[in-house]
Amino acid sequence: MSSNNLYDFSKLTSSIHEWLLGMMSPNWVTFTELVLIGLLFLLFFALLGLFLVYLERKVCAIMQNRVGPNRVGKFGLFQTIADLIKLLIKELIPIRKSDAFLFNLAPFIVIIASLMAMAALPFAKGLQAIDFNIGVFYIMAVSSLGVVGILLAGWASNSKYSIIGAMRSGAQIVSYELSVGLSLMAIVVFSGSMQLSTIIESQANGWWIFKGHIPAFIAFVVFLIASTAEINRGPFDLAEAESELTAGFHTEYSGIKFAFFFLAEYINMFIVAALAATIFLGGWMPFHIGSWEGFNHIMDFIPPIVWFFLKTFFIIYLIMWFKWTFPRLRIDQLLTLEWKYLLPVSLVNIVFIAFLVLMGWHF
């Protein structure tokens, strides 16, 4: 894999580290790096959120035979920035008899949960804030923290719509966590590691969705469905179900606090898509076909970071496609889907995979 070294970011990061070491004490270096990475992520986070909102609006518009945003800037590219400015200057409405502290805290919990999950995502070789040896586990744990924020938002805003939405969201995320975990576990069993970089390295000769036979594909489908549910997106957007609960848990939020929820929803979508791309579609690994040396070589010249974003946005597109096609489920059907279909399927699937791995029947 000579080409991977071509675009290796670890050289760049380690040289920055060396340079900083030459200037200050190791403790200060750690601190400076933390601040730098934090700032970088915040910037990336905001830009990505804005872009995803724009993308969603464009994608759904074209699906619905519309043009979509087209007023602000060329092709409406600056529309979401204009929206952000509008949200920033909007009044923050205090709700009477609401629990002011929790009410204000909730959006931060939601957004911090999705920020933290992003830390472990490998964008390219060496371009990863922190490479845990339990990366999959960490992302799973952190991304499900967001539900605490949602429950708080629903409870603290002293609105009946909000509390119903929050309760739905709680039931939903707790249930779907299982399927998400089990479908990720399938690949952990295949690759024998929870470290995201190791999982990616193990896909150098083929992505898990291809070389994991049918079980990996089943795990992929289950992950896609369950993670769509976990991030509260249509057809599983019961927590905000606008035709039933107006806006669900964020009914009473306005201005920038609403923007936090909104942004977190899109970032969560990105995280889930990135995770799916990393685990099932080979992360930043280029697309290779068996022994087609020439083809593989051309693919190698596309930088890994491009591959990563291509795959991620493909998954994001799939999630958007779901949302703009399907009607919403009812809460009991949602739970039936999880406990009656997804969970048994993924349980059987993981046993099957364990058997495959034991027999050594995978590539």
Place this chain on the structure above:
Amino acid sequence: MSEEIRDVIIGESEDYIINIGPQHPSTHGVLRFEVCLKGETVKYLIPHIGYIHRGIEKMCEAITYPQIIHLTDRMDYLSAHINNEAVCLCVENALQVEVPERVKYIRTILAELNRLASHQLWWSAFGMDLGALTTFFYGLRDREKILDIFEESFGSRLLHSFVMPGGLMHDVHPNFQKRIKEFIVYFRKKLPEYDQLLTGNIIFQNRSKGVGLMSRETAIAYGVTGPSGRGSGWSCDIRKIAPYSAYDKVQFNEMLETDGDTFARYKVRMREMWESMNILEQLVDNIPEGDYTAKMKPIIKLPVGEYFQRVETARGELAVYIVSDGNKNPYRMKFRTPNFSNLFVMNTITSNYKIADLVAISGSLDLVIPDIDR
């Protein structure tokens, strides 16, 4: 505190009452439901109406019959033409005026086009109620074609006060027939897409099957007419029972489903769209030549008496009841609007269903609020 009183208080405190409306995405207008929930399950529901009560019946007492037409437009604005036709038929019956055949044919075509447009909008909004947001745009996209036909002939898209007592305001546009035929060809291709997108969808079927069960007896007792009543197996199509205009000259079937659930009501409307196109096809080539209006006096005065006329709008039975004292304006005018009766069955058919089903049921009844309040 006695045991009884405490029970009552606790019972009340467990009532979780939420207001759906008057501004809510799923009520399609200024309608308010006071919903009592237990968990997610609806215990009972009280509709509150009157937010858009304009007193059309009172206004009618002060204006002449041709002027009433522009008010009936604004009751059920989605089947505006059919409302107008009801008043015109009632006035013509009272005066014993025989309208020309051409007028009858054109009125029937307009009524069916209007029914189609109304059902398209209903389909769009119903999908949106259930969370499939794309249906809204596909439905409106196709409805636009009908509105374009309306605009070409009558100059307005929604509230075209086009019929008058005795005939029509003016003749239809020369392109009228051609454009309807084009539309039928176009919509025959698009309607199967509706089925693929929504009807066949497993989520949609789970959401609508067995939800909001309404028996035939309930439908009759509450006077739920139109596609909603026919979904319960009650044959209540006025076009069949008492044919008016040119409905006695066309072959068509009354769409009946016996399940009585939301999906049955949905299917009735979908099949009515196909049937409306069949009716249009039978009529559009056979519009007879002739006058577009019968000879009427400049000031219409009905003879003393009481007149009653029923028509089938897109949502059910519209009855017009005129009491005349021989003047140029009616002494009393009563509109029995379909939505008024259809609304009040909500409490019966939503109790013990989930709140999400409430949205689906109210969508399947296809309520238009100005028609309820008048």
Place this chain on the structure above:
Amino acid sequence: MMNFELMNSISKYFSDMFSGLLSLWAGMRVTGKYFISPRAIVTQQYPENRATLKMEERFKGEIIMPHDENNLHACTGCGICEMNCPNGSIEIITDRIPNAEGKPERVIDKHIYHLSMCTFCGLCVKTCPSDALAFGQKFEHAVFDRNNLTKVLNQPGSKIRKEIKK
């Protein structure tokens, strides 16, 4: 027997799942088809297409009183439109001016039209005995002041055409 029922229910479980997934795919095909055919976009981009946007000739945009090149109209000021208007959006102010024979004759002074109250029912145009009124195609009626919606339809200095009978 038990076994058969069990098998049946298991096969139903899987067939339900697959038919469900297939029905979902059918829906996704429809939206996917429109996603890759941007030509199906039907939105009119309104202010940009102003130059090409032409309303139908029968479009009911507003009530106008057509004047010919000699600034002549056909309104006799009879008041039938005012009488027929269901919501009082037409007011007619007439004058009495002596004609050639010296008899006072009714002449229209102002034909006031409240666009804000008009419902475009078309009764005034329909009932006008001398066809003095017509529908105009202008539809951009937004103004900053409500008073601007009250219009005088007869142009200043205009006269009635000779051939119109009273």
Place this chain on the structure above:
Amino acid sequence: MLNREELSKIILEFVPEAEIPEGTQLTEAIIPAEKLVELAGKLKSDKRTRFDYLISHTAVDFVTHFTAVYHLESTEFRHIIVLKVKITDRENAEINSLSGLYPTCEFFEREVFDLFGIKYKNHPNLKRLFLEDDYGFPLRKDFRDEVNMIER
């Protein structure tokens, strides 16, 4: 489907004092107020008539009296009858409710109560439907609203 003669015969059989006017568009029967519920019940259950569907209920203000008008249809035989009840007391207009027989009548009655001020005995929930509680009864001919109504 029964014609006018047969229907009027049946009604006279049930309520001998009923008055069947001639020359009306639909078969009409003017009956005394106290016989209304009884007659409607019989018309609904009788095998020959089966008037099970109440199309509409309204009232008309004839200044000297109110007339409550019921349009009934049989979903089986498709005949229509109009029942009319005269209410002469304008101040305390009161009539028996038909909501026990026809649930839909409950809401027509509320509407009539709202707009005419006719009270219904045995009505489960007689509240105003459209208007505020202190508003007048707008469909009465003597109703005047100086603020919102323009006389022409």
